[in-house]
Amino acid sequence: MPDVNLYDDEFHPSPWQSTWREFKQSHIALVGLTTLSFFVVLAILGPILTPYAPDLQNTTALLLPPAWHDNGSVLHLLGTDVLGRDMLSRIIYGIQVTFGGAVGAVLFALIIGTAFGVIAGMTSGVRSSILNHVLDTFMVIPSLLIAIIIVAILGVGLSNAVLAIGLALIPRFVHATRNFIKEEFNKDYIKTARLDGASSVQIYFKNILPNMIDVIIVQGTLAISVAILDIAALGFLNLGAQTLLPELGVMISEGLATAYIAPWNILLPGLSIFLMVISINVVGDGLRSALRNRMSQ
Amino acid sequence: MSLLQIDQLCYQPKRPWYKLAGDDGFQLGPVSFSLEKGETISIIGENSCGKSLLAKLIVGAETPTAGRILLNGQTLENNHKTQRASNVRMVFRHSAHALNPSLSIGQMLDEPLRLNTALSAKGRSEKIFKTLKLVGLMADHFYFYKHMLSDGQQQRVALARALILDPQVIVADEPFAALDPSVRSQTVNLLLKLQKELGLAFIFISHNLGIVRHMSDRTIVMHDGQIVEMNLTQTLFLDPQHSASKQLIHAHNALLSLQ
Known part of the structure; x- marks a missing residue:
């Protein structure tokens, strides 16, 4: 600390603090963040909050409508499905499975993809090209299709679906990281660091990583929304989670049979998928513009 | 013995593997000159005549194909980074990417000290505060x-980064190019003041012949990768010999007489 600090009261926000200040400016992004945190809390506290076990069958109340309906009952706030299972409990557990699975798949893809991207970005020539351009060709194929192919090889099941979606998401992280590092390495401040005698590894950790976290976070949030849709889609197609698991996509496909007499059986899981995806996208968008605007004052 | 001696320095870009034969393109050198303690040498010349490349060779950003660079009679080796990094420093031209956006000024200035000195954390921050003061910034700019x-303050930070290791030579590639006239004069005066106080030697690349004439003791004119003329600045500006230097200086004088 300097001996005489004239501006002791002055606030020097770090890049993270200024990102948050910029993020708060957007009301839509804040609403998205609130919704997203609501889902995160539901996913984490699921077993404590649910009134019933997700597979408990109440044979006296089959296809009960939600509580606000004339025939509804307060005992089953969101009604029951064709086997008399409580929809509220199943949806909370479903959020846990679908959202948790998506986060797991993205974390897996993020760690592997970023590592490969860093290697591809720091090397040059043939090695870099192979890592990058070969994986780039996979970006042409929709991730759901790749996931279906991988599931066809590994066999159905939730863990295989999560693994498949994780593998399918890797190329986008490799691509984003590599391009970012290539671009960054040409900037003057990297040249200055190199002239200071820093090695490539030191430059990466001290100079590039602090800038790269933005890219990773934005890519990560967008990837989570893709992963949620993919897990639900695989569940719906009976390729991912199997019938016994309360997964939102599985619940929609089960509800399809009774769609006319009990539309809430597909509406409510669909609504929660929709809300999760839109809140993540809104938060991702808000983050992106906050990161872009935080440096301009 | 001169402080910095450039001896027959040559540079030729490596021919890419898919180009079997043909024109080798641009070639620099052989270039020789020497720099005394406390002296300023300016390098002028038209675009793409090899000025910036020569600066990069001197600071070690590029490896010369032939020739030597001697500092106080010792050869500067590319693999001995500390010796070079702490004695010959470069100031890049001002640009949007000259400073890392996600590091504070303090962290930025800490890096060269961490890599090139054995100072403790406390010693490093003391040195940083001292250097910030030296270039006319406040200690608070640490955060x-x-x-x-x-922009002017950013250029001062770049200068602080160059000065923080107490170098003997500073190579500046158009340090004033993007600054407005008042900030430019401030920076010029700052450089001259620092030179007087610290006895620095400058190698200074610029297109602004007014500043060149104001600042430098000797001027080198480059043309097509070669030094075509080297003389005391006043002599060169009054009586240029080579056609390239004549062009540059007559153009400058014509602009001056218009004012």
Whole structure:
């Protein structure tokens, strides 16, 4: 600390603090963040909050409508499905499975993809090209299709679906990281660091990583929304989670049979998928513009 | 013995593997000159005549194909980074990417000290505060980030980064190019003041012949990768010999007489 600090009261926000200040400016992004945190809390506290076990069958109340309906009952706030299972409990557990699975798949893809991207970005020539351009060709194929192919090889099941979606998401992280590092390495401040005698590894950790976290976070949030849709889609197609698991996509496909007499059986899981995806996208968008605007004052 | 001696320095870009034969393109050198303690040498010349490349060769950003660079009679080796990094420093031209946006000024200035000196954390921050003061910034700028500083202040930070290791030679590639006239004069005066106080030697690349004439003791004119003329600045500006230097100086004088 300097001996005489004239501006002791002055606030020097770090890049993270200024990102948050910029993020708060957007009301839509804040609403998205609130919704997203609501889902995160539901996913984490699921077993404590649910009134019933997700597979408990109440044979006296089959296809009960939600509580606000004339025939509804307060005992089953969101009604029951064709086997008399409580929809509220199943949806909370479903959020846990679908959202948790998506986060797991993205974390897996993020760690592997970023590592490969860093290697591809720091090397040059043939090695870099192979890592990058070969994986780039996979970006042409929709991730759901790749996931279906991988599931066809590994066999159905939730863990295989999560693994498949994780593998399918890797190329986008490799691509984003590599391009970012290539671009960054040409900037003057990297040249200055190199002239200071820093090695490539030191430059990466001290100079590039602090800038790269933005890219990773934005890519990560967008990837989570893709992963949620993919897990639900695989569940719906009976390729991912199997019938016994309360997964939102599985619940929609089960509800399809009774769609006319009990539309809430597909509406409510669909609504929660929709809300999760839109809140993540809104938060991702808000983050992106906050990161872009935080440096301009 | 001169402080810095450039001896027959040559540079030729490596021919890419898919180009079997043909024109080798641009070639620099052989270039020789020497720099005394406390002296300023300016390098002028038209675009793409090899000025910036020569600067990069001197600071070690590029490896010369032939020739030597001697500092106080010792050869500067590319693999001995500390020796070179702490004695010959470069100031890049001002640009949007000259400073890392996500590091505070303090962290930025800490890096060269951490890599090249054995100072403790406390010693390093003392040195940083001293250097910030030297270039006319305040100690509080330690906590600032790049986007909170004006262009002139950013250029001062770049200068602080060059000065922090107490170098003997500073190579500046158009350090004033993007600055407005008042900030430019401030920076010029700052450089001259620092030179007087610290006995620095400058190698200074510029297109602004007014500043060149004001600042430098000797001037080198480059043309097509070669030094075509080297003389005391006043002599060169009054009586240029080579056609390239005549062109540059007559153009400058014509602009001056219009004012």
